[in-house]
Amino acid sequence: MRLCLIAFAFVLGNMTFLHAQSGRKPLTTPAGTPILTASGEPVYELSSTATIPYTNVAQLDSVFMQKSYGDAAKRIIAHALKDSIAYSRLQYMCYTFGSRLSGSQNLERAIDWLLQTMKTDGHENVRGEDVKVPAWVRGEESCVMVSPRPYTIPMLGLGGSIATPAGGITAEVMVVRDFAELTRRAAEAKGKIVLFNAPFTRYGATVRYRSEGAIRAAEVGAVASLIRSVASYSMRTPHTGGMRYQDSIPKIPHAAIATEDADLIAHLTERGEKVKVRLTMSAQTMPDAVSRNVIAELKGREKPEEIVVMGGHIDSWDVGTGALDDAGGCYATWKALQILKELGLRPRRTIRLALWTNEENGLRGGVDYAERHKNEKHILAFESDGGIFTPQGFGFTGAPELLKVYTAAGTLLHPIQSAALKVGGGGADISPLVAYSVPQMNIEVENSKYFWFHHTQADMPDKIDPLDLNKCAAAIAVMMYVAADLP
Numbered sequence: 001m002r003l004c005l006i007a008f009a010f011v012l013g014n015m016t017f018l019h020a021q022s023g024r025k026p027l028t029t030p031a032g033t034p035i036l037t038a039s040g041e042p043v044y045e046l047s048s049t050a051t052i053p054y055t056n057v058a059q060l061d062s063v064f065m066q067k068s069y070g071d072a073a074k075r076i077i078a079h080a081l082k083d084s085i086a087y088s089r090l091q092y093m094c095y096t097f098g099s100r101l102s103g104s105q106n107l108e109r110a111i112d113w114l115l116q117t118m119k120t121d122g123h124e125n126v127r128g129e130d131v132k133v134p135a136w137v138r139g140e141e142s143c144v145m146v147s148p149r150p151y152t153i154p155m156l157g158l159g160g161s162i163a164t165p166a167g168g169i170t171a172e173v174m175v176v177r178d179f180a181e182l183t184r185r186a187a188e189a190k191g192k193i194v195l196f197n198a199p200f201t202r203y204g205a206t207v208r209y210r211s212e213g214a215i216r217a218a219e220v221g222a223v224a225s226l227i228r229s230v231a232s233y234s235m236r237t238p239h240t241g242g243m244r245y246q247d248s249i250p251k252i253p254h255a256a257i258a259t260e261d262a263d264l265i266a267h268l269t270e271r272g273e274k275v276k277v278r279l280t281m282s283a284q285t286m287p288d289a290v291s292r293n294v295i296a297e298l299k300g301r302e303k304p305e306e307i308v309v310m311g312g313h314i315d316s317w318d319v320g321t322g323a324l325d326d327a328g329g330c331y332a333t334w335k336a337l338q339i340l341k342e343l344g345l346r347p348r349r350t351i352r353l354a355l356w357t358n359e360e361n362g363l364r365g366g367v368d369y370a371e372r373h374k375n376e377k378h379i380l381a382f383e384s385d386g387g388i389f390t391p392q393g394f395g396f397t398g399a400p401e402l403l404k405v406y407t408a409a410g411t412l413l414h415p416i417q418s419a420a421l422k423v424g425g426g427g428a429d430i431s432p433l434v435a436y437s438v439p440q441m442n443i444e445v446e447n448s449k450y451f452w453f454h455h456t457q458a459d460m461p462d463k464i465d466p467l468d469l470n471k472c473a474a475a476i477a478v479m480m481y482v483a484a485d486l487p
C-alpha cells in the first residue's frame with residue numbers, strides 16, 4: 001500500500017509526525033534553521049513533480065487578484081460577518097451531542113445531524129464515507145495521594161491506555177523531569193509510578209512524554225506512569241491525548257495529572273517525602289466501530305474533476321465538547337462553503353468540504369480519504385485544526401510558484417488582517433495526501449491560548465468568539481474560492 005511511503009510514525013493528539021518520507025527533506029531557512037509548523041514539527045518539501053494547476057502563474061500577482069477577485073472578496077467578508085449561524089450551530093452540536101470520541105454514539109449522532117443539516121441546506125453530494133475506527137472507552141478512573149496525606153488528584157487516563165487491576169495500583173512516585181533523568185536513575189524505577197514532570201516548551205517537544213512515556217517507564221520496571229499535562233496554562237485541568245505502547249515492552253497504565261499537582265508531588269519528593277498514590281483505571285479497547293467522513297461539495301463550473309479539499313476533524317476526545325479541537329475547524333470550513341453557495345460564487349474547480357473522523361486516536365479518516373480519493377486530482381488540501389482564534393493568515397507547503405500565487409491571494413484579506421502567508425503548512429488529516437504530492441495549507445490563528453484548553457474538560461463553545469469564527473470562515477472562503485477559481 002502506498003501509504004507506507006509516508007511512515008506515519010504517530011498520531012499525537014491533533015498533530016501528526018511525518019517521518020521518513022522517502023526522499024523528502026525537511027525545509028530550512030536560508031540560514032539553515034529548520035522550518036517548523038505552529039506546533040514545532042518539521043515541514044517537509046513536497047515532491048518537485050507536483051504539477052502547477054494554473055496557467056501562466058507569473059501573472060497571478062496581487063494586482064491581478066484585486067482586479068479579478070477584489071469584489072468577490074469584499075462580498076465574502078461582508079457576508080461572513082453578517083450573522084452568527086455557524087457559531088449557533090457549533091453550540092447546538094456541542095451541547096446536544098457532547099464530546100465525540102471515535103467509536104462513541106455521540107460522534108455518530110452528531111454526524112447524522114450534520115449530514116441531515118447539510119442536505120437540508122441544499123449542499124451538493126452530501127454523504128458519509130464509512131471508516132472503521134478504534135473504540136477506546138475510558139471508564140471509571142481516579143488518582144489519590146495516600147501518603148504523606150490523603151489528597152484527591154484530578155486525572156485523565158491517556159487514550160489507548162490499559163486499565164489497572166480492579167483495586168488500582170498503589171506505589172511510590174518517582175519524579176523525573178525528562179527521559180535523560182529517567183535513564184540516569186533507571187535503577188530506582190522498579191515497582192514505582194514514574195511521573196514525567198516535563199515543563200511545557202512547545203507542543204511537539206513536550207507531547208513526547210504523553211506519547212512514549214509508558215514505554216520508557218515500563219522499560220525500567222515502573223508499574224504505571226503519569227505525566228504533567230501538556231499545557232501552557234492550567235486551572236487544575238488535566239489534558240488527555242493519544243499515547244502508544246511497543247509490542248516488546250510490558251504495557252502499563254498511563255495518565256495525565258494537572259500541572260499544579262505535578263508541581264505539588266515534585267515539591268514533596270524534592271524535600272525528601274515519600275509520595276505514594278493509588279491510580280485506578282478501567283479503560284477498555286473495544287472492537288473497531290464504523291464511523292464516517294462527512295463530505296459536501298460545491299461542484300466546479302469548468303473543471304469539476306479538479307478538487308480543492310478543505311475541512312477539519314469531527315471527532316474529539318471524550319472530555320469537554322471538542323469545541324476548539326476541532327468543531328471550530330469544521331464549522332469555519334462548513335461556513336466557508338455556505339458563504340460561496342449563498343453568494344452564488346461557483347468556482348472553476350470543485351471545492352469539497354471533508355470533516356474527517358478519528359483524527360485524535362487513529363487518523364483513520366484522513367488515511368481512508370487519501371486512499372479512497374487517490375485517483376482524483378487534488379490541487380490543494382486545506383485543514384483548520386489549530387483552534388479558532390483571531391485569524392492571521394495561512395501556512396503553506398508546496399511549490400514556490402504556488403506560494404507566490406497564494407501570497408498574492410492573501411492580499412485580498414487585508415481588511416480582516418489575515419493576509420500573511422508563511423512557509424510550512426498542513427494538518428494531520430490532510431498529511432496522507434502528501435504521498436500524492438498534494439500541496440498543504442492551514443489557517444494561522446493567534447493561538448497563544450490553544451494549549452490552555454486542548455484536550456480538556458474546558459474545551460467548550462464559550463472558548464470560541466463568534467466573530468473569530470466568522471473571520472476565519474471569511475479568510476478560508478476567500479482563499480479556497482481563489483485557489484479553486486484561478487485560470
Ligand SMILES: [Zn+2]
Nearest residue numbers: 014325326385
Ligand atoms: Zn484536532
